[in-house]
Structures are given as C-alpha cells and as structure tokens.
Amino acid sequence: MTHPSSKKVAIVTGASSGIGAIYADRLAARGYDLILVARRADRLEALAAQVSKAHGIKAEAIVADLTKDQDVARIETILATNGDVQILVNNAGLARLAPAAQMGADDVGSQIALNITALTRLTQAAVPAFVARNQGLIINIASALAVHSLPISAIYSGTKAFVLQYSRGLQQELAETGVKVQLLLPASTATEIWDLSGVPLAALNQETLMTTEHMVDAALAGLDQGETITWPSVADASLWDKYEAARSALFAGTQAGKPAPRYKIV
Numbered sequence: 095m096t097h098p099s100s101k102k103v104a105i106v107t108g109a110s111s112g113i114g115a116i117y118a119d120r121l122a123a124r125g126y127d128l129i130l131v132a133r134r135a136d137r138l139e140a141l142a143a144q145v146s147k148a149h150g151i152k153a154e155a156i157v158a159d160l161t162k163d164q165d166v167a168r169i170e171t172i173l174a175t176n177g178d179v180q181i182l183v184n185n186a187g188l189a190r191l192a193p194a195a196q197m198g199a200d201d202v203g204s205q206i207a208l209n210i211t212a213l214t215r216l217t218q219a220a221v222p223a224f225v226a227r228n229q230g231l232i233i234n235i236a237s238a239l240a241v242h243s244l245p246i247s248a249i250y251s252g253t254k255a256f257v258l259q260y261s262r263g264l265q266q267e268l269a270e271t272g273v274k275v276q277l278l279l280p281a282s283t284a285t286e287i288w289d290l291s292g293v294p295l296a297a298l299n300q301e302t303l304m305t306t307e308h309m310v311d312a313a314l315a316g317l318d319q320g321e322t323i324t325w326p327s328v329a330d331a332s333l334w335d336k337y338e339a340a341r342s343a344l345f346a347g348t349q350a351g352k353p354a355p356r357y358k359i360v
C-alpha cells in the first residue's frame with residue numbers, strides 16, 4: 095500500500111540572486127524542500143547549502159537557462175512528474191530598459207523568452223499536475239510596470255502586462271479548484287536587475303526602493319491573508335479596487351456593437 099508523501103517542495107526560478115534568493119530562504123523557513131533554478135551554478139549551490147543548513151531542509155540546485163527550450167523542458171518535466179511539488183515561484187526575469195526602437199533583437203527576444211514564454215510554459219506544466227492533486231500554489235512575479243509604460247520600458251512593461259492578464263485569467267479558471275495563483279506586482283526593489291538593465295540602481299530615487307527582504311515578506315504576508323493580487327508597496331489598498339472598477343466599466347463600455355457617437359458614423 096502506498097502512502098501519500100509528506101514532503102513538500104517549492105520550485106523557485108531565478109533563485110541565484112535578489113528576490114528569488116529571499117523566496118528560497120523564506121520558503122525553506124516554512125519547511126519546504128527547494129528546487130532552485132537559474133544559470134549561475136556557484137550562486138545556486140552556495141544558497142542551497144546555506145538554506146539547507148539554516149532551516150534543515152533539502153535544497154537542490156538546477157542550472158538552467160530558461161530562455162532555452164530544452165532547459166525549460168527539463169523544469170516542465172519536474173513540474174509534471176514530481177508529485178511533491180506544491181509551490182512554483184515564477185520569479186526569473188530580466189529587464190533591458192531602453193527605447194524599443196533602439197533595442198536589438200536579442201534584448202527584445204530574451205525579455206519575451208524569459209518573462210513571458212518560460213513563465214507561461216512552467217505555469218502550464220504545473221497547472222494540470224496541481225489540479226489533479228487539487229492543491230498547489232503558483233506565484234507569478236509581474237511588476238508595477240505591468241500597468242505603466244515608460245519610454246524605456248515598452249518591451250519590459252509589455253512582458254509584465256502579459257503576466258498580469260495571464261495570471262488574472264488563470265485565477266478565474268482555477269477558482270473552483272484548490273490551486274491558487276498569487277499575482278505579485280512589486281515596485282522598485284534593490285536588486286542586481288537594475289545595473290543589468292541599463293538603469294543603475296544608484297540612479298534611482300533611493301526613497302522609492304524597497305529591500306528584497308521587505309518585498310518578499312510583504313508578499314508572503316499578503317499570501318497568508320488570502321490575497322490573490324499583492325502590491326507590496328501600495329499603502330492604499332482601495333487604489334486597486336478603483337482601478338479594477340474603472341477597467342471593468344471600460345470593458346463594459348466596449349460591448350456596444352456600434353461606433354461611438356463621437357465618430358459620427360451613420
């Protein structure tokens with residue numbers, strides 16, 4: 095007779111630095127064994143050793159470039175076949191902040207491949223497995239830039255807007271199941287992403303920057319409070335309700351079936 099496993103495993107992509115590394119620590123503190131995914135093996139292995147020792151859990155480092163089809167496929171297979179996986183943190187992401195018209199195809203393609211394609215493929219692999227067990231949590235990390243575009247963020251903001259809409263749709267699809275999707279929309283957080291993006295961290299208004307620890311702890315507090323959408327830095331929670339009400343009213347306004355009167359089409 096087989097017994098259900100008592101192990102619980104979280105997969106964190108982009109765990110080698112920044113927000114992902116803190117997620118790894120906090121989920122280990124909550125008793126999860128970890129599968130840590132990124133390209134830098136030395137960083138992943140150091141983190142795996144550190145969190146294992148600190149929290150008495152098992153942590154495995156998997157070196158993968160999630161812009162590459164075969165590497166994404168390896169993580170998809172784990173999600174589809176490892177019945178102990180309870181959490182997927184879709185954190186790996188990159189930003190190249192420059193005018194889209196001046197951006198090379200590589201920088202456009204890598205942002206789309208990592209921020210959209212990899213996140214979507216891993217989520218799509220996790221969902222059927224989680225639904226079959228009627229249990230599981232997917233944390234999708236978008237950005238405040240999902241609802242805001244700058245002259246240097248057209249591609250990045252576009253990728254994060256995808257994460258927002260994809261996650262919102264999934265939440266509705268999965269509403270009657272035990273599978274949860276938390277959509278996280280951080281504002282500026284002090285990580286390596288900035289220096290790599292072309293906008294140095296030191297150039298930002300330091301008062302607008304959150305620490306990675308505060309960001310992840312707020313996100314997990316939101317999760318514990320049952321939030322499906324978490325804006326870690328937004329003090330006035332009614333702002334999202336108002337945004338949603340305006341968005342919903344705008345969508346309802348599109349359902350007219352005829353040109354708006356201001357266009358004077360008879």
Ligand SMILES: NC(=O)C1=CN([C@@H]2O[C@H](COP(=O)(O)OP(=O)(O)OC[C@H]3O[C@@H](n4cnc5c(N)ncnc54)[C@H](OP(=O)(O)O)[C@@H]3O)[C@@H](O)[C@H]2O)C=CC1
Pocket residue numbers: 107108109110111112113114131132133134135137158159160161184185186187188189208235236237238279280281282283284285286287288
């Ligand atoms: N910092 C901020 O201000 C904000 C960040 N975010 C989002 O948070 C998430 C985490 O970013 P953050 O912690 O800030 O940045 P970091 O640059 O510190 O972390 C990014 C992580 O993604 C990994 N990564 C990058 N490219 C690849 C790849 N091709 N394959 C696999 N892993 C990859 C990196 O590891 P490695 O290089 O070893 O592969 C690293 O672990 C991203 O999705 C970002 O868009 C959202 C809003 C604000």
Ligand SMILES: N[C@@H](C=O)C(=O)O
Pocket residue numbers: 189191236237238239280281282283287288291
């Ligand atoms: N990662 C940041 C931009 O590069 C952000 O999402 O604000």
